[in-house]
Amino acid sequence: MPRIVIDIPTHLVYETSLSVRISDINFAGHLAHDAILTLTHECRARFFHSHGWTEINVEGKGIVVSDVAIVYKSEAFFPDDLRMQLFVDQISKKSLDMVYVITHKNDGKEIARAKTAIVFFDYAERKACSIPDIFLKAIENKV
Template sequence: MPRIKIDIPNHKIFETSLSVRISDINFAGHLAHDAILTLTHECRARFFYSHGWTEINVEGKGIVVSDVAIVYKSEAFFPDDLNIQLYVDQISTKSLDMLYVITHKDGKEIARAKTAIVFFDYSERKPCPIPAVFLSVIKKESKN
């Protein structure tokens, strides 16, 4: 089975800083694999919040995560300060990929992750088109 590879596009749409919490540490004393997913979720939630949205309300539509991939590059420890950059790729009518690069403040890469995001109409319980306002924002942000 080939190794997972996560290529990062050129233009980030969001960036945030987070610290490794003691609860993020595993039995080996470093950042746990499940904590990587939690960090990406926090980054995504902050991106939504920065535009006045939530993950269940972008013009009345929400999101679901349809798949996840993580590639580990190096260790992180409590209480390291991390930077998380968010990118988008593979935009279709109802879904897109959100890609994350997690680094130490000094730039050393810790991990890359990808979450496939499907927009979802929770009232109808089915996938729906990506709201135009969301597409407009990510297009604008990726040009900055």
């Protein structure tokens, strides 16, 4: 099976800092694979919050994650400070990819890349819907 490759898109929309918590450490003493997904969720939730939204309310529409991929680059340990960058790519009528690049804040060494495919969802109707214009405008205004 070929290895997963996650390219870094050019469209950076958000950046935040997080720290590795003791609960993020696995039996080998480094950042656990499942914690990477939790960090991406925290980054995404902070991005939504920075615009006054939640993941279930962007003008009445929410999101669902339709797939996830993670590529590991190096280790992180408790209590490392991390830089989380959020990029968007593959924007279509109802979905987009969010790509996360996680690096050590002190030296910039890359820890991991992750991608989540995001589908906008109308929870009242229980079906996929168009990406709200306000969301598209917000991500277009970022560099």
